[in-house]
Amino acid sequence: MPSSAEIFNNFKEHSVAEFFKKNRQMLGLFGKVRSLTTIIHEFATNSIDACEEAHILPEIEIKIIELGSEYYEVHVVDNGPGIPEDKIGKALGKLLAGTKFHRLIQTRGQQGIGASGCILFSQMTTGQPVKIISGTGQGKPTYLELTIDTAKNEPKIYSKKVIDTDFKGVAIKAQYKDVVYKDGPQGPFEYIRRLAIANPHVTLKFQEPNGKTTVFERAIKQMPKTPLEIRPHIKSATVDEFLQNAKSSGNKIVTAFMKECYDRVGEKVVDDLADEIKDFKLKELTIRQMDWQSAEKIVKAIQKVKTIAPRTDALIPIEEEYLKKSIVNVLKPESLSVVTRRPTVYHGGYPFQIECAIAYGGDAGRTLKTDEESQKLEIMRFANRAPLLFDAGSCALTKAVQSIDWKRYNIKDLDNIALTIVVNISSVHIPYTSAGKQAVAEEEEIVDEIRQALMQAARNISVHISRKHQLQTKMEKQKVFYRYGEEIADALGFLTGTKKEDINAKLEKIITNKLSIEDLEEKMKAEKKKAGIEDENKEEKKEKITEKNLTTFFKNSNGDKNDE
Amino acid sequence: MVTKMTNNTNSNKTTERLEKMGKEIVDLINKNEEPFYDLPVRSLSNVYFDKKSKTIKMGDKTSRREFLNIGHARKFMQTVAIAAEIKKIKKENATISIRDLYYALKHTIKGTKENMFEEQSESDPLIEDIEASLNLLREELSLTASTKGVIAGNMVVKDGKDVIDLARMGSGGWGVPSNVEPEVVEIKDMHAEYVLVIEKDAVWKRFNEDRFWDKNKCIIITGKGQAARAERRLIQRLNKEYNLPVYALMDADPWGFYIYSVIKQGSISLSYSEEKLATPDTKYLGLTISDVDKFKIPNEVTIKLDMQDLKRIKEMKEYPWFKKKEWQEELHLMKERNYKLELEALNRKRIRFITEEYVPRKIQTKDFLP
Numbered sequence: 053m054p055s056s057a058e059i060f061n062n063f064k065e066h067s068v069a070e071f072f073k074k075n076r077q078m079l080g081l082f083g084k085v086r087s088l089t090t091i092i093h094e095f096a097t098n099s100i101d102a103c104e105e106a107h108i109l110p111e112i113e114i115k116i117i118e119l120g121s122e123y124y125e126v127h128v129v130d131n132g133p134g135i136p137e138d139k140i141g142k143a144l145g146k147l148l149a150g151t152k153f154h155r156l157i158q159t160r161g162q163q164g165i166g167a168s169g170c171i172l173f174s175q176m177t178t179g180q181p182v183k184i185i186s187g188t189g190q191g192k193p194t195y196l197e198l199t200i201d202t203a204k205n206e207p208k209i210y211s212k213k214v215i216d217t218d219f220k221g222v223a224i225k226a227q228y229k230d231v232v233y234k235d236g237p238q239g240p241f242e243y244i245r246r247l248a249i250a251n252p253h254v255t256l257k258f259q260e261p262n263g264k265t266t267v268f269e270r271a272i273k274q275m276p277k278t279p280l281e282i283r284p285h286i287k288s289a290t291v292d293e294f295l296q297n298a299k300s301s302g303n304k305i306v307t308a309f310m311k312e313c314y315d316r317v318g319e320k321v322v323d324d325l326a327d328e329i330k331d332f333k334l335k336e337l338t339i340r341q342m343d344w345q346s347a348e349k350i351v352k353a354i355q356k357v358k359t360i361a362p363r364t365d366a367l368i369p370i371e372e373e374y375l376k377k378s379i380v381n382v383l384k385p386e387s388l389s390v391v392t393r394r395p396t397v398y399h400g401g402y403p404f405q406i407e408c409a410i411a412y413g414g415d416a417g418r419t420l421k422t423d424e425e426s427q428k429l430e431i432m433r434f435a436n437r438a439p440l441l442f443d444a445g446s447c448a449l450t451k452a453v454q455s456i457d458w459k460r461y462n463i464k465d466l467d468n469i470a471l472t473i474v475v476n477i478s479s480v481h482i483p484y485t486s487a488g489k490q491a492v493a494e495e496e497e498i499v500d501e502i503r504q505a506l507m508q509a510a511r512n513i514s515v516h517i518s519r520k521h522q523l524q525t526k527m528e529k530q531k532v533f534y535r536y537g538e539e540i541a542d543a544l545g546f547l548t549g550t551k552k553e554d555i556n557a558k559l560e561k562i563i564t565n566k567l568s569i570e571d572l573e574e575k576m577k578a579e580k581k582k583a584g585i586e587d588e589n590k591e592e593k594k595e596k597i598t599e600k601n602l603t604t605f606f607k608n609s610n611g612d613k614n615d616e
Numbered sequence: 617m618v619t620k621m622t623n624n625t626n627s628n629k630t631t632e633r634l635e636k637m638g639k640e641i642v643d644l645i646n647k648n649e650e651p652f653y654d655l656p657v658r659s660l661s662n663v664y665f666d667k668k669s670k671t672i673k674m675g676d677k678t679s680r681r682e683f684l685n686i687g688h689a690r691k692f693m694q695t696v697a698i699a700a701e702i703k704k705i706k707k708e709n710a711t712i713s714i715r716d717l718y719y720a721l722k723h724t725i726k727g728t729k730e731n732m733f734e735e736q737s738e739s740d741p742l743i744e745d746i747e748a749s750l751n752l753l754r755e756e757l758s759l760t761a762s763t764k765g766v767i768a769g770n771m772v773v774k775d776g777k778d779v780i781d782l783a784r785m786g787s788g789g790w791g792v793p794s795n796v797e798p799e800v801v802e803i804k805d806m807h808a809e810y811v812l813v814i815e816k817d818a819v820w821k822r823f824n825e826d827r828f829w830d831k832n833k834c835i836i837i838t839g840k841g842q843a844a845r846a847e848r849r850l851i852q853r854l855n856k857e858y859n860l861p862v863y864a865l866m867d868a869d870p871w872g873f874y875i876y877s878v879i880k881q882g883s884i885s886l887s888y889s890e891e892k893l894a895t896p897d898t899k900y901l902g903l904t905i906s907d908v909d910k911f912k913i914p915n916e917v918t919i920k921l922d923m924q925d926l927k928r929i930k931e932m933k934e935y936p937w938f939k940k941k942e943w944q945e946e947l948h949l950m951k952e953r954n955y956k957l958e959l960e961a962l963n964r965k966r967i968r969f970i971t972e973e974y975v976p977r978k979i980q981t982k983d984f985l986p
Contacts (some may be wrong), residue, residue, distance in 0.1 A: 265778025416719040529686055535727050540651075540683065542692075543700035558645050566650060566684045 058092055077488070081173050082511075084122065084232040085239060089441060090125055091118040091173065091231075092240045095224060096247060097438055099130035100254055101221070106133035107275060110254045116267055118261040122230055129223040132189035135150045137212075144168050144184065144224075145207025167224075168200065175199050181210055182226040187219040189355040233261050237430070238417065238441045245267065245382060246432050248288075252378030253611050271377040275366050282480060285362035286314040286321070287353055288401030295347045298339045306350070308335045318361045335505035364395030364403040367478045370437060372407070375474070376584045379411050383472055386413025386520075388583045389512035391505040398497040404479035404496070408505035410471065410513045412519075417470035429468035433492075434476035436591060440490050445489035450527035452502035461514035462521070471513075475502055512583075519576055526567045533563040621840070628759060630807075632745070633750040634703045641696070651680040651692070654800065655749040656888060663937040665886040670896030672882040672937070674748065695742050697721055697732060702746070702757050706969075711758045714740055754845065760794035765847035766817070766825050767792055769835030772805035782835070792837070796850045803976075804859050811851060812975070813898070814838045815866040815875055819959045819970070826971040835860070835923040837879035840867060842875055846888070848893045851879060855895045862895050865975065869908065869919075869956035870928035873947075876900050881937045900985035901955055901978050905949045910983075911974065917964045918955035925956060942985050 081087045096112055103110035108131060115127040135143050156293050172183045189195030196212040235241060244258045253275060256268040303309035310317045326334040329349055337346065370378075372392045379388055388411045395405040396437035418430040433440040433449040444450045453473055458466045483493040492498065537559040545552030562568075630811060639786065639852055644651045656662065660678040683692045703722055710717035712720070718736040725732060733739045734782060747754055752760065772780045782790055793801065812821045812834050820838035823829070829836050835854065839847045854860045865870030866926060870872065880898040882890030907913065921929075929947050932938050940946065962970045978984070 324966055515972065531727075532686070532689060535725050536683070536689050538731070539693050539725060540696050543696040544638050544642050546643075546700045547696075547703055548642050550642050555642060555645055558648070559651070562645065562648060562650060563684065566649075 059281065063129070065448075065594050069294070076169075076173065076176075079605060081158040081169065082277075084230060085234045086442060087173070088116070088124065088126075088228065088231040088233055088274060089238060089240050089243050089496030091170045091228065092243055092520070093391065094127075094170045095126070095128040095450055096244070096256075098167040099128065099222065100124045100130055100251065102132040104278070105129060107278075108132055109270065109273060109275065110251075112258075113257045114240075114244065115259040115359050116233055116261050118233065119227065121314075122232055123227070124175075124231055124233060124261065126225045127223070127225050129131040129221060134193070134221055135186045135615055136188055137186070137194045140184060140194065141198060141209050142187050144171055144182075145200050145209075146205055147200070157471040171198060171226065172200050172202070174228055174367075177231075178227045180227050182224060185215065185219065185223040187221060192216055193219045197205075219238040232393075241266070243441055245437055246434070246441075247437075249375075249378050249382050249432065250439065251433045252370070252374045252381070261568045268382060269380040272374050272430065273373070276370075279368055280286075280366040280425050282363060282366040283313060283315040285397075285401035286310065286317050286359055288362075288399070288481070289314065289350045289351055289354060291351050294351055295342070296343065298342060298347075301339070304338055304340075305335075306342055307335055310340060315362060319360055321357055325350070325353055326356045328356055357591065361397050362401055362403045364397075364405065366480055367395050367403055367405045369405050369407050370476055373584075375407060375409055375476075379409055379474065380585050381544065383411050383416045384414040385411035385472070385585065387513055387516035387580070388585055389413070389509040391509045393501050396497065396501060398483070398495040398541065402479060402481045402483070404477055404498060404501075405483075406501040406505050406557075407476040407478070408509050410506070410509040411474070412469075412471055416471075416472040426468065429469055430472045431465050432472060432474045434474070435482045435484075435489075435492060436478055437476060440492075442492035443488065444484070446485055446500050448494040448503060449477065451494060452499045453506065455499070455503060456510065458510070461510040462517040463510070463514070473506070475506075477502075489557045516576070516579060519572060520580075523569065524571050526569050526572065530563060530567050530569065532558060532565075537563060617682060630750075630752055631703055631706050633752060634699050634706075637699055637750065638696070639825075650684045651836040652680050653692075653695075653749070654680050655745050658744065658748055658885050658887065662886050663884050665779040665881065666937060669891055670881065671890040672884065672887045673890060675886040689743065691802075694721075694732060694739065695745060698739065698742055699746060702759070705758045711760060713760050713762060713794075714743055715762065717743070717972065721927050740938060744885065746855055751888070753892060755795045761844060761846075763792050763794045763844055763846050764845060765792040765837060765839045765850075765885075766790065766820065767835065767837040767847075767850070769811075769829040770807035770833060771803065771835055774802040774804050776800065777933045783830065787821070787824060789820070792844075792846050792850055794846050796846050796853065798853070801850070803853070803857065807859060808835045808858075809833045809852050809856075810861040810863060810979075811835045811837065812901075813843070813851060813862060814959075815864075815872055817958060819865070823971055826968060828971050828975075832976065839875070842925040843879055845893060848895070849881060852893060852895045855897050862898040863979065864898055865901050865959065866903065867956070867958045868905055868907070868950070869958070870925050870932060870950075872903070873900075873932065873943075874928070877932075877935070877937055901975065901983075903962075904946055904961055904985060905953060905957065906946070906953075908953075908957065911962075911965070913957070914964055917961035918953075918957050921950070921954050921956055926951065940986050945951060946985060 076082060082092055092114060095113065099112050100110045104313045113127070117125045117127070119125055135607055156177040174180065174182050179256065181199045183192050183195070183197050185195050192214045195215050197210040199208045199210075200206070201208050233240065241258065241260060244256050245268065248254065248256050252271040253273065255270045256435075257265065258268075259265045297313055298306065299307050301309045301313055303312060305324050311324070322335065331349060332346060334350065338598035369392060372390050376388065376390045379385065379390070388409065390409040391407070393406045395403055398405050416430070418428040420428065422425055431444065431450055432608045433444065433447060440447065440449070453475070463471070465468060477492060477498065482489075483495055483498075485491040503589055538556055541552040541556035541559060544555050545548065641651045641653060649855070656674055657677040657679050658674070662675040663672050664675055665671075666673040681688045681692050681695070683689055698717065698736050700839060701717060705717075715736060718733055718739045721739065723730050723732055724730070743757070743759060746752070747757065767782060768785050768789040769782050773782065774867050779792060795801070804955065812823070812828075814823060814836060815838065817838055817840045820836060823836045828834070837851065845852075848959065851862055855862050860983045861877075866876050873968070876898070880894060880896055882894035897911070908915075908918070929951050933944065959970065962974055964972075
């Protein structure tokens with residue numbers, strides 16, 4: 053029988069990197085299709101966040117090349133600020149080293165493990181280092197190859213050198229095995245398309261493995277507001293977090309800590325809270341004295357005290373006008389209705405805001421590869437502008453959509469209609485259902501807000517759909533009348549000796565007047581204009597995306613390596 | 617089926633009315649107005665019993681058929697097409713059957729998957745519409761319906777160039793032609809004293825085989841069920857031109873009574889031309905329910921009424937032309953006894969009971985229903 057000492061000899065401390073290596077599903081890196089989409093997501097959002105922090109309008113090029121069966125190479129190139137040479141390893145080769153961890157700030161990625169997780173994944177499946185070029189605009193860009201030492205969670209850098217070219221931004225080339233590229237609602241293309249819709253200020257260029265390139269030009273040139281970092285609202289506090297934050301705050305008195313570290317804590321709140329707590333004198337309680345039991349009592353008492361609602365100015369929605377523009381840009385719909393709700397709060401302490409759009413016709417909806425005629429409903433879910441492609445069934449956003457009585461809005465068969473429903477939730481704290489971060493939890497306030505927004509948007513769309521039905525009916529009638537009219541003109545011509553062509557021409561005029569199709573078309577056009585959809589004089593002066601041609605860089609670098 | 621027509625004045629009247637109908641529609645079109653035409657309503661709601669002529673007549677209710685009403689458009693087109701086709705037939709001096717007309721116009725409408733007519737049942741009522749709205753007889757439109765009636769008796773007719781002795785028609789009788797207007801069928805010689813209208817072909821054959829018409833100096837005719845226009849028109853001519861009494865011999869059931877009423881007063885759907893078709897002098901000879909007692913017909917040959925019969929009895933009791941006391945009583949009796957009776961039931965007595973006893977005795981005693 054082994055002694056306890058022997059057993060504990062085998063007891064090793066695992067590094068974070070090693071933990072994630074064994075639990076990659078937590079990063080969304082599971083499933084052959086899903087993994088590749090997650091990789092694109094992590095790199096792309098990383099790039100967009102970097103650009104925005106540097107106030108640069110993002111321009112991201114993504115390329116997926118098929119190297120063999122279930123073997124791909126991914127290129128991601130951005131025009132961001134780049135990473136200083138000495139920080140590249142730390143920024144990309146160390147997990148949980150991001151700049152965003154433990155902050156209450158609205159960004160797309162939140163874990164700080166995204167890009168480095170994907171670098172780890174490349175190394176795990178191919179044994180190859182990831183190739184990186186970074187240019188900061190100061191001096192020439194740096195080329196290096198990177199792996200992560202999983203035991204130490206430390207970056208390892210090879211072949212570092214300076215490249216003699218002008219480039220600002222970050223370019224990454226990584227290879228992956230055990231992944232599969234697929235079209236469809238959960239594939240990388242769909243991800244990029246949706247990313248473009250929620251981020252109208254971003255230009256995205258995507259090359260599929262079959263060589264087909266699609267460019268989603270930015271629809272607007274305005275940068276989104278810079279996200280504000282806010283203190284958590286006092287009502288969102290949990291016992292563990294409250295205790296932890298108190299210990300690390302440097303304050304002596306609990307109430308002082310609360311006023312400093314939490315939002316909406318003033319004298320009145322402290323007074324009310326002190327009245328609520330009978331077991332001890334809150335105002336005299338020091339942090340040193342506070343144990344789990346007293347912290348628990350404070351947190352419980354907070355829920356009974358009236359506080360001002362949390363501030364909502366830290367939320368950055370896509371904004372109605374911009375969302376409209378990007379949907380018109382990407383979906384070219386026949387009819388569009390965008391609704392932005394006012395910010396509100398869920399669970400007492402977390403501010404959030406809902407934006408919804410319903411687009412009908414044009415490229416809206418999903419077309420099946422097997423049957424291009426039939427069009428299907430498409431629900432695009434976004435959390436802080438990042439597309440949610442997976443776990444749709446368990447997501448509050450999907451459930452809110454399904455809870456609406458669509459028949460009231462002239463939508464008889466929701467699943468089989470050329471409709472794209474966009475729902476974006478903005479919040480400093482999105483209540484995901486799991487670590488995969490693909491489904492939003494069913495918070496009552498959130499579902500209710502989405503329903504309100506959808507119903508408002510649906511009302512507008514229903515007018516269009518009803519007009520369209522009317523128009524279709526009229527067109528069908530017109531066709532029947534025209535056909536019958538020719539027969540009638542023939543017969544009347546023979547009966548009366550009048551020229552049948554004359555009769556027919558006059559009949560057609562009478563038919564057109566009767567059906568007043570033009571009036572209806574005029575009305576629909578006016579609506580389109582009102583909705584901000586104008587098909588005419590679409591500016592063709594698309595600014596050309598600057599061809600960085602990094603493939604050449606990589607070729608060069610590869611060549612260099614081969615020479616060694 | 618194309619035969620020559622000779623009457624030109626008739627032809628001109630018809631063509632003029634068809635052209636006028638066309639012109640009225642074209643005038644609307646020229647004024648940029650939605651085309652329509654008005655036509656008389658051919659349903660129970662627009663007929664009345666004319667006490668003077670003792671026939672069913674059409675009222676003056678009209679309905680408007682509008683081209684730009686999606687529910688009317690197809691009928692509008694079809695009617696105009698039929699009108700044009702009839703003008704064409706007239707121009708060619710031909711007569712065609714209503715089935716010929718249906719086929720002449722049946723074609724796929726350009727740019728659609730529809731035919732001008734899918735079935736003859738679509739074109740037939742529209743022909744009646746044109747007859748009613750232009751106040752023209754079917755014969756005047758140079759159209760004929762298929763006929764099925766047969767006739768035999770002491771009479772000689774001239775059909776076109778052929779002289780036909782109806783006493784020498786053998787076991788089958790003479791088939792009544794579709795046009796029996798005087799221009800076509802001329803009655804040359806008449807030795808009959810009355811006309812016996814028999815509902816069923818099988819019963820008619822019994823009378824013909826027994827040479828009933830010879831022994832009783834009469835004419836026997838059957839429409840093989842509901843009598844068509846030609847048979848009815850011929851009966852009317854015999855009654856009007858030669859003053860022959862007309863007796864009807866039908867099954868004692870609601871359908872038999874109804875066939876009788878059509879011969880006597882006319883039908884609802886052809887109410888517009890009943891003055892030329894109905895024979896108000898017609899008397900109902902039999903069979904009646906009261907005959908069961910009178911002639912001691914055994915009960916087991918009666919048939920129980922079904923739901924349909926009861927429904928018809930209720931409806932017929934309300935028709936003005938069945939309001940006479942005798943008919944109300946007969947209908948009441950039928951309902952009360954809850955049975956009906958076919959002519960063949962008399963065979964239960966003996967095969968020739970109907971020709972040798974029943975009909976002669978009825979005529980002798982003038983035992984009729986009005």
